[in-house]
Amino acid sequence: MNFEINKNYYGFKLLEEKKIDDISSTVRLFSHEKSGAKLVSIENSDDNKVFSISFKTLPDNSTGVFHILEHSVLCGSRKFPSKEPFVELVKGSLNTYLNAATYPDKTMYPVASKNDKDFRNLMDVYLDAVFYPNIYKYPEIMKQEGWHYEINNKEDELKYKGVVYNEMQGVYSSPESLLFRGINSNLFPDTPYGFDSGGDPDEIPELTQEQFLNYHKKFYHPSNSYIYLYGDMNIEEDLKFIDENYLSNFDKVDLSIEIPAQKPFEEMKEKFTNYPIANEESEVDKTYLSLNFTIGDVKDRELYLAFDLLEDMLLETSASPLKKALIDSAIAKDVFGIYNNGSLQTSLSIIVKNSNEDKKEKFKSVVFETLQDIVKNGFDKNLIEAVLNAKEFELKESDYSSYPKGLVYCEKVLGSLLYGGSPFQNLEFNEVLNRIKNNVHNGYFEKLIEDHILNNNNSLLFMVIPQKHLAEEKIKEDREKLQNYKKSLTKEEIEKLIEENSILVKRQSSPDSQEDLEKIPLLSIEDVKKNLDTYNTIVKDLDTYKILYTELVTNGIDYIDFYFDTSYVNQEQIPYITLLSYLLGRVDTEKYSYEELSNEVNKNTGGIDFDAEAYSNLDKIEEYYPKFIIKGKALHTKSESLLNLIFEIINSSKFDNHKRIKEILSELKSRIEMIIVSGGHRIASSKVTSYYSQLGEYLETINGFTFYKFLVEVEKNFDDKKDQFIKNLLEVSESIFTTNNLIVNLGSSKEDYNELSNNIENIISSKLKVNNNEKIQYKFELKKENEALVTSSKVQYVAKGYNFSKFGFKYSGKLQVLRTISNYDYLWNNVRVKGGAYGVFINFRRNGNMNITSYRDPNLSETIEVYDNFYKYIENFSADEREMTKYILGTISTLDTPLTNSMICDRQAVLYISNIDDDFLQREREEILKTKVEDIKKFAALIDKCMRENYICVLGGKDKINQNSNIFGSIVNVFN
Structure with missing residues (x-):
């Protein structure tokens, strides 16, 4: 249909409209007049529709409140009060993408689906979650997803526990994560970017329930929201739905949530942080050195794209002169760059890895001397042409692998709209690219270097330096802190903590009522395509x-x-x-x-x-x-x-x-x-x-x-x-x-x-010639090594598995339904919800190999015990027709993910090599669609036999591994 500028459509006033040939779409910007929400729609022929609602979330501390909110609002809401509607959707929807993400200055809730009915259901659940979450009813949600003091008996040690807390413990074990966080906080210290929106494990326990709720009240208002619709859809119907069911309930407020620009530095700053390495590791060649420069306003379209190209020229190809100079200098063993264009002010980082602190001056001199030489003598014209052509190919192909194209465009829209810019800016690339092309031989990129790097005091030398004993010292410090806190508590206060833990465990262990589960919208098996997509x-x-x-x-x-x-x-x-x-x-x-x-x-x-x-x-x-x-x-x-x-x-x-x-x-x-x-x-x-x-x-x-x-x-x-x-x-x-x-x-x-x-x-x-030699039949001597791989991590990755075909079990598509059930019921509830790990995954391969692996897991032996008892859950598995439908839908959604051209080519080659034809895949699909409760229960013996073989590998921290040394055949230090 035709839309008219300044006309109101179900509460949404159309402010701007533009046909953008670069992405073969019509883009519109609306404002919801009653609530103040902004909405961007991108209309085209893509049947993989995307919805997202995002909020500008600006941290003023590093408690990770917005990260914890991102998790928590998806734990039940007004219309959908089950404990985890997000999980119910993952295991029971035809979604092609379903997630949430916390950025340094925004929180995004995106979904995608090719099914119209499913798409509306997903939109409904997400809108209800962000505007009407159950966090106001149940303080246990913040405790589970954020942090709490864990204590079950008065004699127990006090511990910190929580999904985000454990996730960030893992993040803070990574020197790369510390590097990127340190760059942001030190390059923009007087802005929200100076804080860690994901949460610093040292500060997460400072977040109170009251603060948690206050941040939601302020930042999760429609006046601070950015709604996004993409694909082949009836936009009027969606506008009507969003208005009538949600936005019409709110009045516009003036929140004044603005991101301040960083004040200019008078000179380059120098900062560092330490990261833990194992005591047996050498500290030599383990330092990260980085030079970082604030570039400009993200709304500057040309500068935005030009520096993306410049970073490629300097650091991302084998012909990149700065990368080559740094490698030749023997300062470090690896060089890479980051152009950060996801903040109000863009920045460029030049990073070397496997270096030493005493090389910092040489690092600086090589960088600046090389850049000065480029300014004086110019870039190689072949390099300029090569990078421009590669970028143009990338933009025109729009091959984003399994990431929905509509979500990529959503991030591009927010990359300007969030900061007061035009939603069209980053979607129109041809005009800007051509303008840059026409100027490249006039010293265009050389001048960028001169103006924005060489003559730029808004810069930072940041180092991440290894330190032995840091992990042990941190564990000791946390333990003493908790011991002292416990000593400061009265008997009544300890009993209150135990009671709160008991309430939390009871909530985690209690199944949702049938009534609550049935409030989550569900498709029927009839909504699923019976035949798989085939290719010629x-x-x-x-x-x-x-x-x-x-x-x-x-x-x-x-x-x-x-x-x-x-x-x-x-x-x-x-x-x-x-x-x-x-x-x-x-x-x-x-x-x-x-x-x-x-x-x-x-x-x-x-x-x-x-x-x-x-x-x-x-x-x-x-x-x-x-x-x-x-x-x-x-x-x-x-x-x-x-x-x-x-x-x-x-x-x-x-x-x-x-x-x-x-x-x-x-x-x-x-x-x-x-x-x-x-x-x-x-x-x-x-x-x-x-x-x-x-x-x-x-x-x-x-x-x-x-x-x-x-x-x-x-x-x-x-x-x-x-x-x-x-x-x-x-x-x-x-x-x-x-x-x-x-x-x-x-x-x-x-x-x-x-x-x-x-x-x-x-x-x-x-x-090519023919090889007249004989093929070699490889024969490896297989051994149950059961290794513990020790790093300085504060969390574990616990894996256990075996091949079920060795016991005579045959692969069936029904195992993929069991995978859905396991990942989002038994394993999810016991390893993530109760255990506090960030994730857990089970896989059943067509060749019989099956593995269970936890991710950023605070536990070790407790997780293995969960794996070992898995068969009991399957033996006693029960589900009504609605639940089984949910599991089947969730399984089919993993099969029907939209494929790019390169992914289609990969798929066809792999199927051919593995002797898998369309008949097998259709049979597998039909097995999934016909899975019954009895089929799942029959897999109990398969799981039990595989787990009893006791093949284990754990990668994790020394402290936890040493506590469980009896489990392992050998303990190996990962890094020297």
């Missing part, structure tokens, strides 16, 4: 390889992937496959230096990526297919250039620049260390799978903790053993890059396929 993929058999082709609507982009069989690599050389994947594209080739290669890739393609992976065989649990994967994409007019670059890299890469190789190995080690600290659940899960699965051990060898330890040894001994290292690389490369069992996976338009296929056949025939 054909297979072309050639002499020694195959071409898979999937017809797509790609806007002129070709997707070209190569899956090389790595079964010809000797078993002892398997880890070199991953090393090769990281080196390719980053070292010289016969035709290009690595800097020139980087520019050529960015000028002509949408990127070339290399990876090592393995895929299971659906029918044979110990059989799997190891692959080396090359993924590339380019406009069809440049697909020949993409192919030439791929084959230049795999056939002509040179490994004679030892200095360069060592730099790359150090960077890879640094990046894996970040993953270990922030993603301990993945490390523990991979390790435990390697104890009982041949595939698991292979994957652990190429990308798990085992690979990390291998990498540490390679880097340490590289100078002495470089000749052997390079020999291994060359042998592995020669074994992989042949036509033997090669699968070429293509995605393109029907019109472009024939030309693309012919080009590929021609280049393969001229550039």
Whole structure:
């Protein structure tokens, strides 16, 4: 329909409207006249609709009140009084996205769904949650989600407990998290950004219930809200619904919630913080150094995009001059940058990792001398062109993986509207990009460096420095603080705390009433598509390889992937496959230096990526297919250039620049260390799978903790053993890059396929040979190692698992329903709600591997006990028809996530390699849809047998691991 400016639509006055061709959408800005709420709608043909309501939330302390509110408002509301409507929606909705997030200056509640009825239900629950939460009725909500004193008997030690408290304990164990928080707080000390909106564990226990409620009253008013609608929908109906059910109940108020700009510094500041390392670790090469600059107002459209490009030029490519200068200087082993454009004032951070405090002056001089040289002599024009083309490709492709496109646009809208700017600003990129392009050869980027970095006193040198014994000292300090507090309490006060804990536990343990559960809107099974989405993929058999082709609507982009069989690599050389994947594209080739290669890739393609992976065989649990994967994409007019670059890299890469190789190995080690600290659940899960699965051990060898330890040894001994290292690389490369069992996976338009296929056949025939060697059947010696991996973390990641096929159990789609039930009922309630962990996950693989893993968990043995008793819950499982419908819907939603073109290509290749066809997937879908209570109960024996095998791995803190040392076969320090 046609909308008119200044006309009122169900209480919403249309202020602005604009057709934005850059995103093929019509964007409108409304103001709700009675309540003062702002609403932006983006109308287009996308059937994956997005709704979000956000609030400007400005912290004035670091108690994490807005983070705790984000969790707490989703724990029951006026219309939906069950304890956790959010969880009920996760396990019983067709949502394609459902979450909430706390940022330094806003809190966002986004949902997405392709189903109209489901979309309205989600919107209703979220609006009721934020405006009418049950936090005013039940103080136990803040205690559970935020913090409380845990004590069950008067003899017990007093402890802090709470979901957000434990989450932030994990966050504050990560040096990267401390780095980013320290940069924000010290670069903007006189603004809300000077506080930690997520919460500092030392300050979280200072938050009172009264303060908690007062923050909600002030900040969660519609006058401070930003509502967002996206996709193919009847906007009038949604406006009417939002007005009649919610906003019409509120009157506009003047809240004056404004973000102040940071006052200019007179000179660069210097600050530091410490982070804990294990006592056995060396402090050498463990410091983070960063130089940080306040850039400008986020509403400056051109500056916003220009610095995004400049950060790429300086720090994000192999040809980036600042990154190269810092690596060459031997100050550090890893370099990266952050352009923060999510605040009122944007900022640029130049960061080096694995350095030392005594290198700070050299760090500064290298940065400033390099930037001065760029200003004087200019950027390499090929680098400018490469970065501009890469950014343009990224913006035009709009491939946001599993993150809904509508949510990306929501963040772009808020990135200006929240600060008083236009909602259209960050959605219109072509005009600004063209303006920048037209000026780049007139010293455009060089002047940005001069004005905003070299001549900028609004700057900060910030360091994160390792400190031994810090973790133990903190544990001791907290324990003494709690002991002293307990001593200060009267007998009556202790009894009151025990009673409050008892009330909390009772609330956590009590099931919701049927009446409350039925108030949450629910679709029926009839609302679910009975048939899965299928894609038109054909297979072309050639002499020694195959071409898979999937017809797509790609806007002129070709997707070209190569899956090389790595079964010809000797078993002892398997880890070199991953090393090769990281080196390719980053070292010289016969035709290009690595800097020139980087520019050529960015000028002509949408990127070339290399990876090592393995895929299971659906029918044979110990059989799997190891692959080396090359993924590339380019406009069809440049697909020949993409192919030439791929084959230049795999056939002509040179490994004679030892200095360069060592730099790359150090960077890879640094990046894996970040993953270990922030993603301990993945490390523990991979390790435990390697104890009982041949595939698991292979994957652990190429990308798990085992690979990390291998990498540490390679880097340490590289100078002495470089000749052997390079020999291994060359042998592995020669074994992989042949036509033997090669699968070429293509995605393109029907019109472009024939030309693309012919080009590929021609280049393969001229550039690849056949390998006449025999395939190698890898055989790993599997052992129940039950390791404890010790870090300086204050929380644990507890993994346990086994392969159920070894007991004769067959995979069924019904196991995915059990996964939904487990993740959001038994495990959620016992590990997260009662145990205080931030998360817990169970997975059932089609090859029989199953794992349970907790995330940021304050417990260890208690969590293992929950896992071990899981079978009892399944034995006694009961659910009425409505509950089973809910579990089935939640399971189907994980299958029906919208896929981008690149994701479709990946899916088709993986299914083909794993011998999974559409008939199997349809059967799996039907098994899910037909799951009954009796089916779930039959899985009790499966879980019991797997848990009794007692395969365990835990990554976590020394204190907790030592308390439970009897559980482990060995205790290993993660970092040296």
